[in-house]
Amino acid sequence: MNSPFPKSSSSPGEGRIVAKLLPEGISGLEVFSYQYPLKLISPSRPSETKSVLVFLLSYGGGLVAGDNVKLEVDLLANAKLTIVTQGHTKVFNSVTPDIVTRQTMHVNIASGAAFCLLPDPVQPFAGSVYEQTQIFKLHQDASICLLDWVTQGRTARGENWSFVRWTGRNELWSIGDGSQTTRDRLLVRDAVILGSNKAHPQLPALQESMHGMGVIGTMLLRGPLMKTLGEFFLSEFAALPRLGARDFRSDAAKNAAPVERSRRERWRIERLGMEKDKTILWSAANVRGCVVVKFGSPSVEAGRLWIGSMLQEEGSIAESFGDHALMCVR
């Protein structure tokens, strides 16, 4: 994109963002365009300048059957961009299963740039058909923090994984410098396919196969700015109490004067209590230089509190992108 004139987005649902580092050292938007039903907003007088903030919205507060949103995002060298939403992304029902509602995001993150995508969860209504594809191409030393989560629907209306189909695919690619030694490489592909179509009568209904979870989510982390956050998730996962472990200490030892606990330890005890009370299940793994966090929670709000607590406790998202990056997870 070397043209001085931004490419106009003329098709419905298309949007384009180019973020760059301005001479004064803060990130700004070079290109910012969108078409109905997609709507993008960037505060003109931002309260924080650690990253440039964009709200990803849609007219009417949701995606109607057949909507096709396609967002192209470019982060130029050393730019920092944060994308958030305002409330759940609602997906309305389709009259027939062949009417698919799509949301596609292609993000190119140049060397030294960092992208933070912490939106509200997607809320597919009963009867909806939704496909989400998000492809992220990371150049050398590019960073990304991505959260993708989906809820059971409108519980107040009795919805419980009542949609026809929901598919979500997230890909992280590392982009080579064009030389022989570094080629483009798929680092992680996280794909979830949820459908009401039972291929065999013995398969349980989708709702049953979710085992009481009301929200499931994936977080992907990669790059120098995410190093400490990734290590934090891995070490907290390693520190989880073992299932089925027993306390063999004598009563006297258990009742002995409590040891001095650090602030972090007190936070961890409280968080573990919440995980147990709310039956929040999560895991973290290092996959080809990326950290992949998977979580599920029976209650959407508990899931939000949990991921928010993790991100706030560790602190590097707010430090790198500003507090506004966390507005959807608290």
Place this chain on the structure above:
Amino acid sequence: MSTTSPQESVIDDVQIIEDEIADLERRLNEAKAKRNHHHTRSRQQQQQQQQLTSSDPPQPIPPSPTHFLLLLSDSALPLGSFAFSSGLESYLAHHKHFFLSSSSLSFNSFLPLSISSYASTTLPFLLTAYRDPSFHSLSSLDDIQDASIICTVGRRASTAQGRALLGIWERSFQHEFPTTSAEDIKAFSKLVKKSSAEEIPAASAHLAPLFGAICRWVGLSAQETAYVFLLGHVKALVSAAVRAGMFGPYQAQKTLSSGMVQGLIDAMIARDWETPVEMAGQNVPVMDLWFGRHEMLYSRIFNS
């Protein structure tokens, strides 16, 4: 009874047609597989006839696909499959210690989910490698699957069995197929060995693509390949259930021989017969959690 809305009846109609298409495709594939079998069998019979009628010394019979189908389905095939419970052990522990659920856990509710999840994540890799078992295809499928298995425990289970299968091919089966694919597998094996220390290995020897390629080389049909692969998963799960004390050996054989298991495997093959690897994915999200949290078990008898 309430009357169904026109919307629902349209969806029902589409569903019926979809089911019919899936059924027809499955039957076509079965018929093709049968035909392939007939071809190989009649060729062998001809050769045997020639041997019986001619006075020349008997010619060696080429390796029979059925023979290798039986070997690949044998529990004694040293893949180490018995060491993996595919999330079953973790599922049981979570229900006991985390959900404190008092309801009795049914293997029959875990089994269909596990087959479905295993098929939707691995069958596309298996069948694509079967259709093109060249070095280029095999190494690329292996790399993509390595990026697609998003948990440590699952990755370990896949590569441990894949490497064992690679060893079986190189040290044992290969001798019966001296000309088949020698260059492809040699190059792949070299890449696996070379890249074992890399942060992002060029090749890891995941089970599904290798299994697909090897089934192709020993002459199985695609249908048989997919069937023996999924049956292997079911056998490992059932054996894990026996060792975890869920039921005994007769119940195990009853489950294995059931129409449910046969029907499920057929339905999964029909569902993912044409699924491209880009569309492979997890359809039981909690399965990722059981798998990923296997490491948190205080005591464990399985590696997954």
